[in-house]
Amino acid sequence: MESGEIRQLASDSVLTYAPGELRVLSVVPEESPNGSIEQMFDIEREAGDVILLDNLWRFQTLEPNVLLLDQWQVTLNDRQSRMNATMPGQVNTYRTTFTMTQELIERLQSPSGRGLPDQSNNNSSPKIEFILDDVEQKIPSHIGFLQRRRNLEIFVNGVRQNALQPSTWQDQHYASVDITPHLLAGENELEILTVSLLEPMPAISFPAFLIGPFVIEDRMRLNASPEHMFGCWATAGYPYYAGAGEYSQQVDLTQVSLAPDEELWLEAEDIRETASLYVNDMEVGIRLWPPYHWDITPYVEQGSNWITIRAANTLENLYGKTALPSGMNGRVKLVRRTLSKRL
Incomplete structure (x- = not known):
């Protein structure tokens, strides 16, 4: 099923399956010109030389990485908020902090993110x-218009951010804003202010996210993405x-x-998923x-x-908030196999 390979079987053929392998059989009564079924050869492959590939792979994701923000400090009716909280109106403030390294800041500020792995699969600046x-x-209402208030405001390190726009990440119903210009090396404070004038108070009911070309260290520390990686992302x-995510390396044959x-086969111990x-x-x-096995004979050259x-994983890591094993898990090897025919 997974390889699309089609083979004709002899009447006395014996099928063997690897764990998880699926095959579809089509039984069609058909006679040969001689009135009997033609005897077929069964191809066997005997393993020979093995070349273990380097564990260090060049790695990049095809989409931005994600920091999950599901823990906030909440102040209801915040009289010390960054918005003027005098009546009319009430402000609730959601606060959290995260840390960014100097290396990540420098890469974000460099022209076109020079030296940064492309994690958005396009040529835009990181x-x-x-x-x-x-x-x-x-x-909301004429009061909000006169005071230039939105019902939901976002501040990064005390700076009011631009209006939210429809996001191109995951789902069009997400809303996003680029906060890059106001980020600093060290601790950064992120605030969401929900404002009620004459309308019901907006609420933050789902986790928020930071997305970008970073890796996460110690849960809330963002660092520049390395070019190479060992195994599971x-x-x-x-x-x-x-x-x-793509794992690449150059192999000298x-x-x-x-x-x-x-034949030359590539065999990976485990890939998720x-x-x-x-x-x-x-x-x-x-x-x-x-099994994650491929015959690469027609594609390689000396x-x-x-x-x-x-490799691709599932949405469980993001929406289930569980860091399940993802990507490469185990060694990858090249195996020389000798073909033999058996009646």
Whole structure:
């Protein structure tokens, strides 16, 4: 099913399955011109030389990383808020803090984020966005218009932010604002002010998010994304990331020479959850479940070869708030296999 391979079977064929493997059989009564079923050969592959690939991969996500913001300090009827809280009206303030390293700030401020892995799959400048769900930001009533108040205001390090815009991340119903210009190295304070004039008080009912080209250290510390990674991305600074990530490395096969009856296979111990393999920018195939094995014989050449494994996890890491194992989990190897025919 996962490889799309089609084979004709002999009448006495024996099928064996790897764990999780699925095959579809189509039984069609058909006779050969001689009135009997033609005897078929069954192909067996015997494993030979093994080349273990380096554990250190060049890594990038295809979407921005995510910091989950679900713990806030709340002050109801905040008389010391950053908005004028004198009547008419009431302000509730939600506060949280996070830390950014100097390296991340410098990369965000450098032209086009020079040296920063492209985590948005486009050429735009890197940025940190603040994302809210299920909110409607507006200027309530004529009082709000005269006082230039919105019913929901966002402050970063004391600076009032621009109006929220529809987000291009995950879901069009998210609202986002670019907070990059007002971020500092060290501790940053993020505040959401909900304002009630004559209307019901808005509420923050769902977790908020920061998205951008960073890794998470010590839960609330954001650092610049490294270019290389070992293994699972959930334990390497991407605990809430849900999407696809690419692992790439260059492999020298100058000393590998295949005989006509030999194949070269790439075998990964474990990938969570699905994976597609590219060799020298050519797609080899998709694996939705184990075994994560590919015949790469037609795609490799003697000398240097680029191998890219694009892995994808599920939304559980983000919306379930659980850092499940994601991406590469275990070693990857190249295996030389010799073909043999058995009646």
